[in-house]
Amino acid sequence: MHVLRCASCDLLLHEMPVTRGFSARCPHCDSRVIKKSSISLSGELAIAIAALVLFIPAQLYPLVTINLFGVPFSTTVTSGSVVLLDTFPFVGTLVIFCVAIAPLLYLLTILASHFSLFIRNATALRYSTKILKYIRHWVMVDVFLVSLAVGCFKVLDFAEVSPDAGLLSFVLLQILTAVLLSRVSPKRYWDAFGQSNEAREESTEIKGEENTLTACKLCGLTQHSDHQHCIRCGTKTEHRVFQSMQKTWASLLAAVVFIFPANFYPISILLTNGKRLEDTIFSGVASLIKQGMYGIAIIIFTASIIVPVAKIICLAYILLCIHFKVESGRKLRMKLYRFVKWIGKWSMMDLCVIAIMVSLIDRGNLLDFTPGPGAIAFGLVVVLTMIAAESLDSRLIWDKYEQR
Numbered sequence: 001m002h003v004l005r006c007a008s009c010d011l012l013l014h015e016m017p018v019t020r021g022f023s024a025r026c027p028h029c030d031s032r033v034i035k036k037s038s039i040s041l042s043g044e045l046a047i048a049i050a051a052l053v054l055f056i057p058a059q060l061y062p063l064v065t066i067n068l069f070g071v072p073f074s075t076t077v078t079s080g081s082v083v084l085l086d087t088f089p090f091v092g093t094l095v096i097f098c099v100a101i102a103p104l105l106y107l108l109t110i111l112a113s114h115f116s117l118f119i120r121n122a123t124a125l126r127y128s129t130k131i132l133k134y135i136r137h138w139v140m141v142d143v144f145l146v147s148l149a150v151g152c153f154k155v156l157d158f159a160e161v162s163p164d165a166g167l168l169s170f171v172l173l174q175i176l177t178a179v180l181l182s183r184v185s186p187k188r189y190w191d192a193f194g195q196s197n198e199a200r201e202e203s204t205e206i207k208g209e210e211n212t213l214t215a216c217k218l219c220g221l222t223q224h225s226d227h228q229h230c231i232r233c234g235t236k237t238e239h240r241v242f243q244s245m246q247k248t249w250a251s252l253l254a255a256v257v258f259i260f261p262a263n264f265y266p267i268s269i270l271l272t273n274g275k276r277l278e279d280t281i282f283s284g285v286a287s288l289i290k291q292g293m294y295g296i297a298i299i300i301f302t303a304s305i306i307v308p309v310a311k312i313i314c315l316a317y318i319l320l321c322i323h324f325k326v327e328s329g330r331k332l333r334m335k336l337y338r339f340v341k342w343i344g345k346w347s348m349m350d351l352c353v354i355a356i357m358v359s360l361i362d363r364g365n366l367l368d369f370t371p372g373p374g375a376i377a378f379g380l381v382v383v384l385t386m387i388a389a390e391s392l393d394s395r396l397i398w399d400k401y402e403q404r
Contacts, residue, residue, distance in 0.1 A: 004222050005215035006033050008334065009398040012213060012222075029334045029398065037183045041114070041192055044184060048110040051176040055107065058173045059100060061166030064152055066360055068159040073360060076166065077144065080359030088371050094379050095355045098140040098348055103177060105131065106139050110180065113189045125193060126233045129186035130218060136181055137390065140345050140352075141174045147352035150296050154353070155360050157291070190219035190233055214239060244393035245319060251388035252315050258377045258384065259308060266372030268354055280374060281305055281350065303349040304378070311340050311347075311385045315392065322396050333397050341389050347382045351375060 002015040008031035018024050021038035025031065039047070062074035078100050084092030109132045116125035152161045214237055215222045216230040229236055266278035279287065281304045288297035314336045320326075321333055357369045 002222075003213070004033065004220065005213065006031055007215065007217065007220065008394045010215070010395040011398070029331065029394075031334070031338075035183075035185070035188075037188070039179075039183055041117075041188070044110065044180065045114050047176050047179055048107050048114075051173055051180065052107050052111075054169045054173040054176065055104060058166055058169040061169065062164035063148060063167045063170055064161055064360075065164045066155055066159040066161050068361065074164055075356060075359035077170065080355035080357070083358050084355060084371065088375065091351055091354070091371055091375050091379050094383065095348075095351055098138055098345075099144040099352065102135055102138040103141050103173075106135050106177075106180075109135065110184060113186075117189060117193055120193070122193065122233060125189060126218070126235060129189055129233075130235075132184065133186050133218065134390070136184075137341070137345065137386065139177060139181065140348055141170075141177050143345055143348050144352045145170065145174050146299070147349045148356055150299060150349070151353045151356035151360065153293060153296050154288075154357065158361055186218055187220040190221070193232075217241075240395060240399075241391075241393040244391060244396060245322065247391035248315065248319060248388045251384045251391060252312060252319070255308075255312055255381050255384035255388065258380045259312065260377075262308075262374050262377035262381050263305070265374035265377065267350065267374035267378060268357070269370050269372050271368035278372060280372075281378070300350065300353075303346045307343055307347050308378075308381050308385060311344060311389070314340050315385070315388055318392070318397065322399075330397055334394065337389075337392070337394050337397065340385075344382075344386045344389055347378075347385070351379055351382070 004013055004015050005011065006013060006026040006028060009026060009029040011026055011028040013026065013033060015034070016024060018034045018036045020036045023032050023035040026033050037044075059077050062076055065072050065074040078096050081092045081095040081099075084095070109128045112128040113125060113132060116122075116128055155161055212225055213222055214225040214227075216233060216235055216237060218235040219230060219233040221230060221232045223231055223237075225237070225239065227237055263281055265280065267281055268279050268284065270277040270279070281300070285297050285301045285305070288294075288300065318333050318337055321329070354371050354375060358371070361369050
């Protein structure tokens with residue numbers, strides 16, 4: 001009987017048949033260990049091609065148009081970010097990467113993975129699936145779409161807003177991208193690729209003690225731990241990710257340092273009728289409440305204040321429990337870790353709103369909008385907390401004392 005290890009807690013499991021459209025979860029940590037997608041690989045390829053076709057009009061055509069002082073102005077996905085490259089290159093580059101480069105790279109690597117399967121090239125498949133594994137967390141089409149709605153509501157104080165040609169393409173792109181993000185995984189491509197002769201021979205004789213077996217972090221194949229590289233995909237095998245806790249602590253502490261200027265320095269500056277209005281995250285939320293925009297205020301407060309602080313607290317709590325070898329509450333910590341990884345990208349909403357506002361109402365001396373120094377610090381907090389979450393090896397949560 002074939003065995004597999006849970007990628008989240010490292011529990012050794014017997015592989016069971018799963019009906020298409022259903023999944024199997026680990027009884028230890030409740031992570032999904034097997035998923036039989038209802039969409040075939042050819043179906044995924046068709047969706048990826050359709051998303052690529054939509055990507056061009058979604059990026060190039062205007063999303064919304066405003067009528068400001070009798071003059072129409074429109075914005076594309078990256079127009080505000082391109083403007084920011086001159087004065088705030090880090091903020092502009094970060095937004096462009098998350099809403100344009102990362103989605104495009106994600107779709108292209110899906111095509112590259114299918115091509116690697118077609119030509120039966122393990123090396124090409126290893127590189128494409130490795131990119132696929134890491135780039136998926138930076139695809140923020142959904143974050144930008146919500147940010148666009150928030151930005152349009154804020155602009156209503158100055159001008160009329162109407163949808164434009166590219167908005168429908170962008171919404172459809174988000175739907176298709178969401179379908180792919182929920183179904184595409186490197187393991188599925190490697191299962192379709194099959195196993196080498198060496199892997200087939202070894203899989204028939206996998207026996208022995210639990211600690212003699214290890215699972216590849218990329219393709220998921222369970223094999224004897226004496227292999228330095230995976231016998232299926234060639235990825236270097238590790239019992240645990242090298243210096244996982246050190247990397248996570250370094251990123252997390254750096255995020256703590258930057259979270260103070262991110263909240264105390266102005267994140268946006270609005271010049272209107274000769275008045276300079278500087279807003280921190282807190283004062284921006286307060287002004288939205290004064291204007292009666294309670295829904296938007298709650299969204300911004302949650303994404304820009306609660307989420308970054310919650311990520312730091314949750315990760316610090318998990319790391320301290322690992323360090324002090326706390327056994328109780330492991331399932332809770334695993335849920336917190338999954339929550340941190342899922343919610344992490346939504347902190348980018350404030351930066352996306354800034355980019356949208358810059359493209360819509362940056363009109364020189366009459367009306368000007370620009371990020372403040374707090375935007376740079378806030379962007380660093382977002383990036384560092386996401387890196388911290390990705391650096392942590394969740395299997396450390398479940399390790400026994402004698403294994404550390």
